[in-house]
Amino acid sequence: MIGLTVLSESEGWLHQLDPTDALTTFCEQHRFSMDRYDYDQHTFLDLLDYMEFQEFEHYLFVLRGPGERTLRLVAYLQQRMLHVQFHLINERGDVLFGDPYFLDKTIPLEGTTGYTQPIELQDALMSLFTGVYPDTTLRHVYVETTDLLDSITPTLFDQMTINSLLYIDQSTRHDLPVIELMSRTPVLLAFSDTLPFSVRDRLATFERSELDAAMQQWQETGVVLNPEQRIGILDYATIAGMPASHRLFIWSDGIYADYGKRILLSTPSDLNVCQLRERQLDDWEALLPIPQLALYPILFQLASAFQGTSQFVTPYSVFELPRTEGKLGPLTMIGIQNKEGCFAFELLTNQLFETDEVFLAILEADQKERFDVLPKRLGNDYESAVQMYKELIYHG
Amino acid sequence: MDDTPLFGPFARKGSYSRVQVLNHLFADDRFTALYQETSSLPEVDELMLYRRYLQKEDRVLVHGNFSAKLFNTLCAEGYDLYLIESELNRIAGISEQYLNRVYGLSNEVVDVMGSHAFHKIVLPGTTIARYSRGELLLFFRNIRHLLATDGQLLISIHNADYLRQNVQPIASRRMEDCTLFYGQKVDRDRLIFNTYLKSASDEKVGYVVEHLYETDTLFEFAKLSRYRGRTLYAGKSISILEFDKIG
Numbered sequence: 001m002i003g004l005t006v007l008s009e010s011e012g013w014l015h016q017l018d019p020t021d022a023l024t025t026f027c028e029q030h031r032f033s034m035d036r037y038d039y040d041q042h043t044f045l046d047l048l049d050y051m052e053f054q055e056f057e058h059y060l061f062v063l064r065g066p067g068e069r070t071l072r073l074v075a076y077l078q079q080r081m082l083h084v085q086f087h088l089i090n091e092r093g094d095v096l097f098g099d100p101y102f103l104d105k106t107i108p109l110e111g112t113t114g115y116t117q118p119i120e121l122q123d124a125l126m127s128l129f130t131g132v133y134p135d136t137t138l139r140h141v142y143v144e145t146t147d148l149l150d151s152i153t154p155t156l157f158d159q160m161t162i163n164s165l166l167y168i169d170q171s172t173r174h175d176l177p178v179i180e181l182m183s184r185t186p187v188l189l190a191f192s193d194t195l196p197f198s199v200r201d202r203l204a205t206f207e208r209s210e211l212d213a214a215m216q217q218w219q220e221t222g223v224v225l226n227p228e229q230r231i232g233i234l235d236y237a238t239i240a241g242m243p244a245s246h247r248l249f250i251w252s253d254g255i256y257a258d259y260g261k262r263i264l265l266s267t268p269s270d271l272n273v274c275q276l277r278e279r280q281l282d283d284w285e286a287l288l289p290i291p292q293l294a295l296y297p298i299l300f301q302l303a304s305a306f307q308g309t310s311q312f313v314t315p316y317s318v319f320e321l322p323r324t325e326g327k328l329g330p331l332t333m334i335g336i337q338n339k340e341g342c343f344a345f346e347l348l349t350n351q352l353f354e355t356d357e358v359f360l361a362i363l364e365a366d367q368k369e370r371f372d373v374l375p376k377r378l379g380n381d382y383e384s385a386v387q388m389y390k391e392l393i394y395h396g
Numbered sequence: 397m398d399d400t401p402l403f404g405p406f407a408r409k410g411s412y413s414r415v416q417v418l419n420h421l422f423a424d425d426r427f428t429a430l431y432q433e434t435s436s437l438p439e440v441d442e443l444m445l446y447r448r449y450l451q452k453e454d455r456v457l458v459h460g461n462f463s464a465k466l467f468n469t470l471c472a473e474g475y476d477l478y479l480i481e482s483e484l485n486r487i488a489g490i491s492e493q494y495l496n497r498v499y500g501l502s503n504e505v506v507d508v509m510g511s512h513a514f515h516k517i518v519l520p521g522t523t524i525a526r527y528s529r530g531e532l533l534l535f536f537r538n539i540r541h542l543l544a545t546d547g548q549l550l551i552s553i554h555n556a557d558y559l560r561q562n563v564q565p566i567a568s569r570r571m572e573d574c575t576l577f578y579g580q581k582v583d584r585d586r587l588i589f590n591t592y593l594k595s596a597s598d599e600k601v602g603y604v605v606e607h608l609y610e611t612d613t614l615f616e617f618a619k620l621s622r623y624r625g626r627t628l629y630a631g632k633s634i635s636i637l638e639f640d641k642i643g
Contacts, residue, residue, distance in 0.1 A: 036565050046568050049575045053568070053592070054405050291441070328440050328448065329631045 002102065003051075003059040004032040006109065007039075009067035011121065012188040013163050014039040017064060020111040032060070039162040044076070044185060045155075047162065051077065051084055060100055061088045062107055071096055072186035073162070121190060124165045125199040128247055129259055131237025132297050139164040139246040142259065146170060148250055149177035156248075157185040165190055200259070204230035204300075208239045212287050215296060222311040222319045224296075226303035233300060235260045240293050241286035291326065292316050295334075302336060302345060305352075310338040313360050315367040320377075324368045331367070333393070335360040362389040401603050403581045405566065406590035410601045415592075421602035422483045427591050430569060430576050431604060432463075432486075435522055435589070437554060437633045442466055445636065446518070449550055449628065450475055454515035457505065457542060461522040464489030471497070478514070480505060502542065511541045521552045521634060524614070525587070525606035532607075536621035540641060549623060549639040556608035558633040559587055582608075611635050 004027055006017040019027070019034050027034040033056075037047065051059065059077075063070050071088060074097045078086045087098030093106045126132075128140035139161045143149060146168055160166070165188050168178075172191040181187065192198070204226070206214070211233070218224050233239070238258040248265070249256040257263035263284075286293060295314065303310045313319045313335030315326035335355075336343040342360050344353045358378060362385060365374050375382045400417060402410045410417045421427045443466060450456055450470070458467070458479045468491045471477050478497045481487050487498050499505045505513075517539055527535055543549075559582070566579040574595035581588045587606040593599070611627065614637060618625045623639035 038565070038567065042568065046570075046575070049568060050566070050577070053575075053577050054566075055408065325444060328445055328629045328636070330439060 001054070001056055001058075002032050003035040003054060003056040004062065004107075005035045005037060005060070006062045006064065007067075007070065008064040009070050010065075012069045014067075014070060014073070020108070022108040022111065026108050035059075041161065043159050043161055045158045048077070048080055048158075051081055056084050058085045058087065058100070058102065060103075061086070061097075062091065062109065063088060063096070064091050064109065069186055069188065072182070074098070076184075076186045121165075121195055122199060125167065125190070125195065126232055128165060128167055129200050129203055129234055130232045130297065131235060131242065131247060131258065132232070132294075141166050141247065142249040143168050144251045146173060146175055146177045148252060149181050152250060154184055157181065157187050160185075160187060161246075164188065168192070199231075200234065202231045203234040204228065204232070205234050205260075206236075206239060208284075208287075211236075211239050215288055215292075218296065218299065218312070219317050219323055222313065222317040223309055224299045224303045224312055225309065226300055229304040231301055231304060232297055235262070236297055238262060238284065240288070240296070241284040242290065242293050243286075288316075289325070291331070295331065298345075298347070299334070302352075306336070306338045306340050308339045310336050312336055313364045313367070319364050320361060321364055321368050321370055321373065327367065327369060333363065335363045358385050359389060362386060366393070401583070401586075401588045401605055402590055402601060403588065404579070404590075405577075406579070406592055406601050406603070409592050409599075414599055416598065416600045418600055418602035421589075421591065421604050422485060424593075424600060424602060425485050425488075426571050426574070426576060426593060427600075427602045428483070428485050429571065430578060430591060431589065433569075434564065434578060437521070439631045439633045440552070440629065440636070443469060445552070445629075446470055446475070447473075449636075449638070450477075450516060450518075452476070455513060456516045456518060457514040458518045458520070459502075459523050459539070460526075461486075461520045462518075468494060478505065478509070502539070505542065512544050512547070514542050514547060515544050516548050516550055517543060519549060519551045521554045522606065524551060524553055524609060528607055529613075529617075532609075533617050533620060536617055536623070540621065543641045545641065547641045549618075549625075549637075549641075551614065551637045551639065553609055553611060553614060553635050553637065555631075555633055555635060556585075556610055559608060562633075563587075611637060 006019060006023070008015050008017055016036055016039060024034055037050065042050070061070060061074055074086050074088045078098070085098060087100040088096040089100060090096060091109050124140060128142060141160060141164070143166065157166070167190050169192050171193040178189070182189070214225065235258040247257070249259055249261070251261070254267050255265045257265055295316070299312050311319065315324050315331065317323050332347055334345050334347065336345060337360060342355050342357055344355045344359065344363065345351070346353070358381065361377055362374060365371050374386060378385050400410060400419070402417070409415050418424060418427065421431060442463070452474045455476045456478065458477060460481055462479060462481070464487060467477060467479060471494045478499070480499050480502055482500050487495070490498060499508070524532065563582055564578070564580040566577060568575050568577045574593050576591055576593045578589065578591040581590070585608045587608055589604045589606065590601065591603070592601045615625055618639045622642045624642055625637055625639035627635060628638050629636040
């Protein structure tokens with residue numbers, strides 16, 4: 001059986017592309033199995049297991065655009081699986097790896113668009129240093145210096161998500177440990193000077209008690225303070241007690257679950273990734289229910305976008321009405337009031353709208369299922385204001 | 397083998413003599429855990445749902461597919477909860493002090509509690525999906541005798557359109573030192589879940605067939621079975637419905 005997949009690469013991140021009807025028909029006519037793989041959720045080891053499971057004899061990667069890391073991935077697969085023949089061609093049909101002799105005509109790629117929203121390296125580094133990321137796969141790994149790479153069992157890197165980052169806290173260097181690692185596993189590497197600024201330096205630092213107090217303040221007043229306009233909180237997930245198990249910090253004195261070395265997991269030589277994940281999950285109790293913990297970093301980041309103090313309208317905090325546990329279902333919009341005005345932030349699209357006090361009053365009543373307070377609060381404007389709100393929220 | 401609802405690579409694995417085909421997926425703990433994990437939809441916080449719609453003074457029967465952890469939590473909070481669960485490995489996590497509230501079959505509940513003993517019956521999303529249309533209609537009628545005269549059904553239902561549009565391509569998960577592969581396929585009004593594992597000691601495939609329902613169908617069936625209903629929550633992936641028993 002011959003598997004075929006189409007992907008693109010941006011800054012080293014791999015993206016599965018959707019097949020067009022023409023491509024699907026082509027695969028059916030040529031007895032190719034059109035294949036899709038989620039590079040965001042699966043590890044290198046998972047991909048090897050998957051190839052074994054599917055019992056492919058040949059597997060053809062079709063790459064749209066440039067892709068140095070894709071080539072490394074295909075070479076890695078071939079090195080690890082001798083009984084499957086891997087091939088890589090580009091969109092023009094040029095053979096970049098292998099020998100796809102079974103291809104007698106060009107694969108129809110018209111209409112398969114390349115991935116247009118690359119994952120920003122900054123986002124990945126934010127995820128590494130704050131811990132805020134909604135899954136449980138080992139994703140980002142921090143290594144203090146390149147010489148530590150030799151002491152880490154190579155299987156660790158096989159268990160990293162394919163779209164994940166190995167961050168080395170040194171300026172770029174391609175010394176022997178790095179070259180050896182790159183030749184073994186096609187990890188995505190970043191160094192401290194890969195970005196022109198340090199993400200870590202733009203994060204706020206909190207002790208757990210300070211974060212607890214800040215969250216209490218948010219619940220009781222709606223206010224989230226971020227006077228230094230930081231873009232996030234260092235080790236937020238660990239300090240707040242979120243079930244974050246997707247990152248590891250490898251220092252010369254041990255492997256930790258966080259950058260601040262609060263949770264020691266093991267020594268570099270005693271490494272079992274599955275056990276590490278379980279140990280991370282056991283550690284700190286959550287400061288708030290998980291939906292509130294997940295929301296707080298967004299509020300903190302939004303607070304940095306405005307001058308002065310911002311007060312937020314959320315179900316979990318006091319504004320004009322007492323706080324609640326929230327409605328059933330996901331929270332879709334929050335309100336913001338500060339000296340720059342009134343705003344609404346749509347959580348699904350990350351869009352910010354300018355609005356007014358009346359809208360925020362209705363938003364809060366909606367979030368807290370207290371429409372009963374609105375006739376008194378809005379007076380003569382009640383009906384028209386609520387009608388306008390509903391049209392905006394529920395009908396776009 | 398041809399009559400088993402296995403597809404793609406799962407069908408191929410199932411055709412090998414060395415591979416055991418489990419018609420009853422819940423016979424394997426690892427398959428059970430994987431199915432529970434992948435079939436839960438995070439849109440609604442279940443604890444919040446039940447705290448909101450159950451009263452502590454009401455006697456409530458949960459009909460299958462319920463998290464043991466959630467059952468323990470609600471019982472500890474003072475809810476008068478009972479559970480019908482025929483799969484032994486799905487009650488493994490239930491605290492010993494609450495095991496006397498768990499029954500294998502609805503007949504056993506009637507024997508112990510009598511008819512019309514419950515103010516509310518909870519049917520979680522995957523319970524409804526187990527029944528074909530004919531079976532579901534019969535089920536609605538049969539559980540009437542468990543409900544008090546003014547009793548209610550609380551039903552969560554996974555939205556058919558959402559499930560059709562979000563069919564899980566083949567993926568894998570590591571569990572207990574072996575890798576499990578799983579995937580879904582929509583076949584008319586059925587969602588078929590296939591899974592495969594290979595460990596040092598065994599190699600198996602298993603499947604579950606779920607029936608996809610629109611809320612309108614449930615309202616229609618409820619009416620035919622003499623219930624009157626309303627939608628409590630209509631989300632992207634899940635809807636929560638409440639039905640009053642009539643007469």
